[in-house]
Amino acid sequence: MAEPVVTLAHGGGGASTRQLLRDILLPLLDPAHALHLEDAALLPAAAGSPAWAITTDGFTVRPLFFPGGDIGKLAVCGTVNDLAMRGARPEVLTVSMVLEEGLPLGTLERVVASMRATLDAVGAVVVAGDTKVVERGRGDGMFLSMSGLGKVQVSPPPAAFRAQPGDQVLINGPIGDHGIAVLAARENLGFSVAVESDCAPLWSLVETMLSAGGPDVHVLRDPTRGGLAAALNEIAADSRVGVIIREADLTVTAGVRGACDLLGFDPLTIANEGKVVAFVAPRQATAVLEAMRAHPLGRGSAVIGEVITDSPGRVLLETDLGTRRLVDMPGGELLPRIC
Amino acid sequence: MAEPVVTLAHGGGGASTRQLLRDILLPLLDPAHALHLEDAALLPAAAGSPAWAITTDGFTVRPLFFPGGDIGKLAVCGTVNDLAMRGARPEVLTVSMVLEEGLPLGTLERVVASMRATLDAVGAVVVAGDTKVVERGRGDGMFLSMSGLGKVQVSPPPAAFRAQPGDQVLINGPIGDHGIAVLAARENLGFSVAVESDCAPLWSLVETMLSAGGPDVHVLRDPTRGGLAAALNEIAADSRVGVIIREADLTVTAGVRGACDLLGFDPLTIANEGKVVAFVAPRQATAVLEAMRAHPLGRGSAVIGEVITDSPGRVLLETDLGTRRLVDMPGGELLPRIC
Numbered sequence: 011m012a013e014p015v016v017t018l019a020h021g022g023g024g025a026s027t028r029q030l031l032r033d034i035l036l037p038l039l040d041p042a043h044a045l046h047l048e049d050a051a052l053l054p055a056a057a058g059s060p061a062w063a064i065t066t067d068g069f070t071v072r073p074l075f076f077p078g079g080d081i082g083k084l085a086v087c088g089t090v091n092d093l094a095m096r097g098a099r100p101e102v103l104t105v106s107m108v109l110e111e112g113l114p115l116g117t118l119e120r121v122v123a124s125m126r127a128t129l130d131a132v133g134a135v136v137v138a139g140d141t142k143v144v145e146r147g148r149g150d151g152m153f154l155s156m157s158g159l160g161k162v163q164v165s166p167p168p169a170a171f172r173a174q175p176g177d178q179v180l181i182n183g184p185i186g187d188h189g190i191a192v193l194a195a196r197e198n199l200g201f202s203v204a205v206e207s208d209c210a211p212l213w214s215l216v217e218t219m220l221s222a223g224g225p226d227v228h229v230l231r232d233p234t235r236g237g238l239a240a241a242l243n244e245i246a247a248d249s250r251v252g253v254i255i256r257e258a259d260l261t262v263t264a265g266v267r268g269a270c271d272l273l274g275f276d277p278l279t280i281a282n283e284g285k286v287v288a289f290v291a292p293r294q295a296t297a298v299l300e301a302m303r304a305h306p307l308g309r310g311s312a313v314i315g316e317v318i319t320d321s322p323g324r325v326l327l328e329t330d331l332g333t334r335r336l337v338d339m340p341g342g343e344l345l346p347r348i349c
Numbered sequence: 350m351a352e353p354v355v356t357l358a359h360g361g362g363g364a365s366t367r368q369l370l371r372d373i374l375l376p377l378l379d380p381a382h383a384l385h386l387e388d389a390a391l392l393p394a395a396a397g398s399p400a401w402a403i404t405t406d407g408f409t410v411r412p413l414f415f416p417g418g419d420i421g422k423l424a425v426c427g428t429v430n431d432l433a434m435r436g437a438r439p440e441v442l443t444v445s446m447v448l449e450e451g452l453p454l455g456t457l458e459r460v461v462a463s464m465r466a467t468l469d470a471v472g473a474v475v476v477a478g479d480t481k482v483v484e485r486g487r488g489d490g491m492f493l494s495m496s497g498l499g500k501v502q503v504s505p506p507p508a509a510f511r512a513q514p515g516d517q518v519l520i521n522g523p524i525g526d527h528g529i530a531v532l533a534a535r536e537n538l539g540f541s542v543a544v545e546s547d548c549a550p551l552w553s554l555v556e557t558m559l560s561a562g563g564p565d566v567h568v569l570r571d572p573t574r575g576g577l578a579a580a581l582n583e584i585a586a587d588s589r590v591g592v593i594i595r596e597a598d599l600t601v602t603a604g605v606r607g608a609c610d611l612l613g614f615d616p617l618t619i620a621n622e623g624k625v626v627a628f629v630a631p632r633q634a635t636a637v638l639e640a641m642r643a644h645p646l647g648r649g650s651a652v653i654g655e656v657i658t659d660s661p662g663r664v665l666l667e668t669d670l671g672t673r674r675l676v677d678m679p680g681g682e683l684l685p686r687i688c
Contacts, residue, residue: 013453013454013455014453014454014455015450015451015452015453015454016448016449016450016451016452016453016454016457016482017450017482018450018482018484020448020480020482021448021480021481021482021483022482027480030480031480034454034457034458034461035446035461035478035480037461037462037465038444038461038464038465038468038475038478039474039475039476039478040474040475040476042474043474043475043476043477050477051476051477053441053476053498056395056398059395064441064443064476064477064498065443065477066443066444066445066477066478066479066494066496067445067479068445068446068447068479068480068481068494069481070447070481070483072487102392102403104403104404104405104496105377105405106405106406106407106445106494106496107374107407108407108409108447108492108494109355109359109360110355111354111355111356111357112354112355113354113355114352114353114354114355115352115353115354115355115373116352116353118355118373119373122373122374122376122377123376125377126376126377129377135378135379135381135382136377136378136379136382137378137379137382137390137392137403138382138389138390138403138404138405138496139374139377139378139405140405140406140407140494141359141360141366141369141370141374141407142360142407142408142409142492142686142688143355143356143357143359143360143361143685144360144409144489144492144685144686145357145685145686147486148411148488148489149487149488149489149492150483150487150488153447153481153483153488153492155405155407155445155447155479155494157405157443157445157477157496159392159403159498346482346483346484347481347483347484349481
């Protein structure tokens with residue numbers, strides 16, 4: 011019998027990733043933080059002071075540079091966005107680099123400059139770092155890991171278990187750009203599309219949303235690996251509610267649509283790096299939507315669906331034809347190394 | 350002209366590592382934290398509450414398992430020890446994994462179990478994690494990055510710039526075991542020695558040292574990459590003092606001595622993962638030494654030298670023959686991937 015091994019599917023962000031977590035990795039986690047898997051964990055704070063949110067992420071995107079971003083910008087955005095999804099203002103980051111022998115120093119300099127520029131845009135600082143070098147052929151240029159700390163600005167903080175029937179589901183623009191931009195940038199794919207990654211730091215957008223909606227912003231999540239399908243399935247499961255989204259209200263750019271048709275992908279499963287999905291109580295949904303549309307990163311915002319009482323734990327898509335289909339948690343290999 | 354590239358020497362922890370930091374990586378760091386490179390950075394705290402220390406490290410040790418430890422135990426110890434060196438009790442850790450396709454799941458399980466056991470021994474918890482998978486041949490089994498947060502237990506906290514003339518230099522046992530144990534575990538070296546890594550979490554030892562010496566414990570550092578030579582050179586430079594150590598007072602086990610003789614290494618440059626070097630004001634040096642010797646990880650503790658007023662920024666070794674030689678910052682490739 012073949013020995014079970016790590017597969018690319020384990021890194022895809024879908025069902026296999028969750029299985030690896032459940033079977034092997036969760037025993038590592040503090041039980042208090044293993045119950046609900048959020049984008050960032052919360053640390054208890056002294057009475058009267060805001061809680062800290064803490065997060066960590068690895069970045070192995072290939073190629074290192076792609077239209078709309080690079081591994082450095084992606085790492086800072088990914089870390090900052092995980093904090094923002096818990097309503098936390100990003101303050102302090104750390105970075106750990108694994109470099110492959112032979113990586114041009116000029117490449118490293120470009121990545122560092124890109125991280126620096128993104129940090130400045132966010133107003134966060136890196137306070138600690140580490141660098142390791144592995145032999146040629148035992149790495150792939152560079153891998154980054156970043157951790158981040160931020161202070162939670164709203165109480166209770168948004169969480170994937172707080173969705174309630176009636177909540178309106180909002181998103182700040184079209185889906186799938188990041189995954190398709192990275193895929194198209196890989197030389198061996200034999201096609202090119204004019205798609206740019208949406209990679210962006212989302213804290214300032216989220217800040218305006220929280221100002222408008224306060225604690226009525228029940229859930230925030232950035233639909234990265236596994237795309238909108240994975241994010242919505244996680245929220246539906248954690249909140250034990252049904253979620254319905256309307257195909258007619260979802261935006262997919264022509265480039266993403268064309269690439270997905272060509273390759274047989276569903277845009278709902280493709281990663282984004284500058285999108286936030288919000289679940290907002292109906293009484294504040296319009297205010298939050300208007301705040302989003304007034305922000306440079308939210309001009310294409312829309313209400314795309316709502317939380318329903320039936321079908322708990324499931325995500326449904328109302329198609330343009332008026333039929334409903336189940337949106338599954340993505341299962342297979344998906345797109346490896348898009349973040 | 351050849352394009353400058355990353356070399357194994359850049360990861361060795363010696364002069365090349367410092368040059369890479371200075372030339373390329375330091376612009377990433379917040380200027381407030383770039384002046385002195387400590388094992389962990391301190392975050393400002395509200396009045397009356399202890400400061401947080403924060404650290405991050407990557408782990409690329411090869412092989413993954415070696416006598417005395419494995420990459421999981423090493424990662425937890427390395428992170429915890431960096432916090433301890435700032436007088437901080439480790440509390441909260443995060444882990445980011447980069448797995449290579451084909452890694453046996455059983456290997457991952459063994460590493461996770463080892464991390465779990467070390468966490469329990471320390472009393473710290475992992476609150477956030479992330480896993481990425483790279484294609485076969487583009488990684489090397491597994492790389493880990495960990496970040497850690499701890500609360501500083503002494504004021505002012507130990508720091509590499511606080512060494513003062515007259516300070517006694519203490520260490521808790523023999524040097525070089527970790528680097529030689531890992532090296533010997535690599536199949537292609539053609540020799541084997543009965544050396545076990547000293548890999549151990551040092552917080553409880555450091556806690557007893559701080560109880561005994563309080564703020565008179567001026568500097569703590571774990572001599573990892575670059576060994577005791579790098580650690581002492583960093584302290585001498587940051588404190589602008591001279592340091593003299595006595596060969597007669599240093600312990601090197603027979604196995605480490607033999608391997609170093611065979612391979613032409615200086616034990617002073619070989620990594621340790623369970624050692625702490627302390628610079629203590631003379632009036633408390635005996636109390637701290639006694640506290641160390643009473644602890645299971647400090648039975649072999651000794652005073653090995655002191656801080657002198659001449660030769661600022663330099664480290665001297667008084668040899669068994671009574672001569673003095675300069676101990677340089679290690680410069681070359683050293684031992685790659687020992688942590």
